[in-house]
Amino acid sequence: MEGVDHLADERNKAQFDVSDMKIVWAGSRHAYELSDRISRLVASDPVFKKDNVSTLGRKELFKNTLKKAAHAWKRINELGLNEEEALKLRTFMDQPSFTDLHWGMFVPAIKGQGTDEQQQQWLPLANKMQIIGCYAQTELGHGSNVQGLETTATFDHKTDEFVLNSPTLTSSKWWPGGLGKISTHAVVYARLIIDDKDYGVHGFIAQLRSLNDHLPLPGITIGDIGMKFGSAAYNSMDNGVLRFDHVRIPRNQMLMRVSQVTREGKYVHSSVPRQLVYGTMVYVRQIIVFDASVALSRAVCIATRYSAVRRQFGSQNGSHETQVIDYKTQQARLFPLLASAYAFRFAGEWLKWLYTDVTERLQAKDFSTLPEAHACTAGLKSLTTSVAADGIEECRKLCGGHGYLSSSGLPELFAVYIPACTYEGDNVVLLLQVARYLMKAISQLNSGNKPVGTTAYLGRKEQLMQYRSDVVRAEDWLKPSVVVEAFEARAARMSLACAQNLSKFSNPEDGFQELAADLIEAATAHCQLIVVSKFIEKLQQDIPGNGVKQQLQVLCSIYALFLLHKHIGDFLTTGCITPKQGSLANEQLRSLYSQVRPNAIALVDAFNHTDHYLGSILGRYDGNVYPKLYEEAWKDPLNDTVIPDGFHEYVEPLLKQQLRNARL
Ligand SMILES: CCCCCCCCCCCCCCC/C=C/C(=O)SCCNC(=O)CCNC(=O)[C@H](O)C(C)(C)COP(=O)(O)OP(=O)(O)OC[C@H]1O[C@@H](n2cnc3c(N)ncnc32)[C@H](O)[C@@H]1OP(=O)(O)O
Numbered sequence: 001m002e003g004v005d006h007l008a009d010e011r012n013k014a015q016f017d018v019s020d021m022k023i024v025w026a027g028s029r030h031a032y033e034l035s036d037r038i039s040r041l042v043a044s045d046p047v048f049k050k051d052n053v054s055t056l057g058r059k060e061l062f063k064n065t066l067k068k069a070a071h072a073w074k075r076i077n078e079l080g081l082n083e084e085e086a087l088k089l090r091t092f093m094d095q096p097s098f099t100d101l102h103w104g105m106f107v108p109a110i111k112g113q114g115t116d117e118q119q120q121q122w123l124p125l126a127n128k129m130q131i132i133g134c135y136a137q138t139e140l141g142h143g144s145n146v147q148g149l150e151t152t153a154t155f156d157h158k159t160d161e162f163v164l165n166s167p168t169l170t171s172s173k174w175w176p177g178g179l180g181k182i183s184t185h186a187v188v189y190a191r192l193i194i195d196d197k198d199y200g201v202h203g204f205i206a207q208l209r210s211l212n213d214h215l216p217l218p219g220i221t222i223g224d225i226g227m228k229f230g231s232a233a234y235n236s237m238d239n240g241v242l243r244f245d246h247v248r249i250p251r252n253q254m255l256m257r258v259s260q261v262t263r264e265g266k267y268v269h270s271s272v273p274r275q276l277v278y279g280t281m282v283y284v285r286q287i288i289v290f291d292a293s294v295a296l297s298r299a300v301c302i303a304t305r306y307s308a309v310r311r312q313f314g315s316q317n318g319s320h321e322t323q324v325i326d327y328k329t330q331q332a333r334l335f336p337l338l339a340s341a342y343a344f345r346f347a348g349e350w351l352k353w354l355y356t357d358v359t360e361r362l363q364a365k366d367f368s369t370l371p372e373a374h375a376c377t378a379g380l381k382s383l384t385t386s387v388a389a390d391g392i393e394e395c396r397k398l399c400g401g402h403g404y405l406s407s408s409g410l411p412e413l414f415a416v417y418i419p420a421c422t423y424e425g426d427n428v429v430l431l432l433q434v435a436r437y438l439m440k441a442i443s444q445l446n447s448g449n450k451p452v453g454t455t456a457y458l459g460r461k462e463q464l465m466q467y468r469s470d471v472v473r474a475e476d477w478l479k480p481s482v483v484v485e486a487f488e489a490r491a492a493r494m495s496l497a498c499a500q501n502l503s504k505f506s507n508p509e510d511g512f513q514e515l516a517a518d519l520i521e522a523a524t525a526h527c528q529l530i531v532v533s534k535f536i537e538k539l540q541q542d543i544p545g546n547g548v549k550q551q552l553q554v555l556c557s558i559y560a561l562f563l564l565h566k567h568i569g570d571f572l573t574t575g576c577i578t579p580k581q582g583s584l585a586n587e588q589l590r591s592l593y594s595q596v597r598p599n600a601i602a603l604v605d606a607f608n609h610t611d612h613y614l615g616s617i618l619g620r621y622d623g624n625v626y627p628k629l630y631e632e633a634w635k636d637p638l639n640d641t642v643i644p645d646g647f648h649e650y651v652e653p654l655l656k657q658q659l660r661n662a663r664l
């Protein structure tokens with residue numbers, strides 16, 4: 001029934017004020033109001049309609065994306081939106097496009113790695129979109145191993161230029177978004193060569209296409225790398241291939257904040273650490289953590305609303321069947337994902353703070369927290385994207401058969417989201433970076449270097465090695481200190497065990513390779529500890545709103561105890577808890593699921609997703625699922641005609657043949 005809220009009873013059950021929770025989720029009243037206003041603006045604009053994208057062919061889809069991106073830019077200017085509002089508008093447009101890379105990586109790379117002069121030269125053009133840029137780092141032969149890139153930038157003393165060249169097939173740039181068809185410029189990562197000496201990988205600004213006719217400049221071969229996973233998904237993006245044949249660029253187009261090349265061809269390294277060449281990746285990884293909470297929240301919102309609408313079994317004497325959300329198995333699969341969405345939100349908030357802090361320190365030439373920022377962004381990017389990707393697929397299964405329909409929104413969300421486990425650093429490769437950081441922190445313990453930040457707990461090594469959980473009742477697991485101690489002891493013991501095993505190798509690198517699988521488990525335990533701790537710290541703040549804090553406490557406990565249950569082997573084998581304490585945690589978890597149940601719909605309403613942004617019939621705010629599913633089926637192009645194209649050509653002759661045979 002149109003206009004009826006089928007989930008009204010569910011909403012009435014809520015034991016907290018959902019409008020206050022919306023503000024906590026958004027981060028502040030300002031962020032909530034901004035997000036709410038811009039999401040509605042996008043939802044009401046017919047150009048941003050997206051319910052037909054999965055039926056478009058690649059070329060139509062791409063054109064549709066260009067139209068939306070241009071319209072977004074037009075609206076941003078017409079409405080005079082600021083940077084924060086413009087980002088929200090592009091986010092709610094919800095179709096990956098070249099503008100993501102222009103604003104998300106090209107501009108930040110120039111800001112982070114360019115000198116003041118370079119910023120003054122390039123940013124005004126980029127900010128007005130008079131040039132469009134991408135981030136061209138990955139090559140056909142190397143992505144994870146940035147040091148292994150093969151593109152060269154050779155200094156020519158005579159002309160004061162760099163000569164960009166792709167010496168091998170594997171040196172072709174491969175993957176950069178926006179490169180394939182649209183970008184006029186790129187930040188290209190290439191090996192700097194001066195007088196036959198290789199100075200390693202540096203960033204260069206290169207023009208790729210003419211600003212007059214958009215054709216590739218001489219010496220440049222460029223194109224799209226082809227269809228990717230899914231129908232629409234990331235196919236709206238022109239991920240590209242690029243080859244340079246001795247293309248010349250002026251010397252001042254090397255990004256020179258970290259190191260410079262003088263007119264005489266002298267290489268000068270400033271006091272800034274070399275790793276700042278990787279700075280754009282740190283920036284984007286931090287955004288990706290926040291984005292993981294959004295992606296997961298969308299899937300969880302769809303699965304939760306649909307689980308309250310869907311009924312199977314249990315009818316007695318003609319009464320309603322059971323809502324599938326009331327099945328304990330459904331709750332045990334769904335509610336930890338709901339809790340994870342909230343947990344990642346707060347971890348993302350904290351990471352944003354850490355990133356802002358490290359950026360301010362860098363301005364003041366304090367580089368001390370850069371390794372911590374790298375390890376945290378790498379680790380949390382890896383952890384949150386893996387959970388979000390698996391979580392979206394779990395939500396599809398939680399919706400049964402209808403979850404597999406395109407109109408559920410889940411196949412599209414999954415297809416567009418899963419490359420997050422790979423781009424901006426393969427998740428395993430990034431966890432290995434965290435492991436290196438942990439092993440380094442442990443190796444420095446004996447030299448009196450006190451670990452700080454997220455590794456501070458390792459400084460209490462002796463105490464954590466002695467630790468035994470004192471839980472005796474299920475409710476003891478609700479105490480934040482009990483949970484944090486158990487997670488710290490588990491993470492510390494796993495890392496210390498790795499460090500001990502590493503010390504048995506005469507060559508530490510051999511040891512690192514051999515123990516890599518254990519090392520990533522230790523790194524995962526460390527990252528989970530960070531997320532649990534940041535959730536608990538959030539709850540120590542003043543959180544206004546009727547019942548809001550209580551709900552968050554329940555979700556925080558679910559997040560931690562679900563992890564404990566899932567990784568029970570770690571907790572038991574490291575001797576942090578006993579089997580009895582493990583089963584008490586599970587008992588507590590069951591009780592927490594029951595506490596979430598009446599609040600589940602309101603907790604997903606607090607994400608404040610519009611129906612446009614969710615793009616899901618199963619997740620509709622009003623719960624009016626069946627009539628809309630039925631209506632949607634008839635819109636499929638296959639239903640445009642009663643008899644499909646090809647029937648007369650291919651199937652009818654078969655049927656006629658059968659008929660003839662039968663008559664004979
Ligand atoms: C839907 C609409 C949304 C609209 C919103 C738009 C928002 C924008 C968001 C954008 C969305 C995302 C779009 C996706 C586009 C994707 C882009 C890409 O994928 S770009 C390419 C990314 N590539 C990678 O991530 C490569 C991964 N590899 C690496 O990062 C490195 O090579 C490595 C870290 C794995 C290893 O590097 P290497 O030099 O070999 O390092 P070492 O191991 O020797 O370490 C040396 C030393 O440096 C430290 N280190 C390493 N990395 C960093 C860093 N980034 N920062 C600081 N320090 C770093 C390392 O720890 C070592 O330290 P040491 O003290 O010596 O031990």
Ligand SMILES: Cc1cc2nc3c(=O)[nH]c(=O)nc-3n(C[C@H](O)[C@H](O)[C@H](O)COP(=O)(O)OP(=O)(O)OC[C@H]3O[C@@H](n4cnc5c(N)ncnc54)[C@H](O)[C@@H]3O)c2cc1C
Binds near residue numbers: 135137175423424
């Ligand atoms: C949708 C999408 C968009 C992208 N956009 C861009 C872009 O705009 N610009 C850009 O420059 N790049 C972009 N990329 C490229 C992306 O950054 C790389 O694909 C990513 O960094 C992974 O590198 P790789 O492909 O070389 O994987 P590989 O390193 O080849 O990974 C293959 C396998 O090897 C494993 N592996 C690799 N090294 C190790 C190791 N040391 N130890 C253990 N296991 C290892 C990995 O875990 C993985 O299982 C994009 C990629 C995708 C999918």
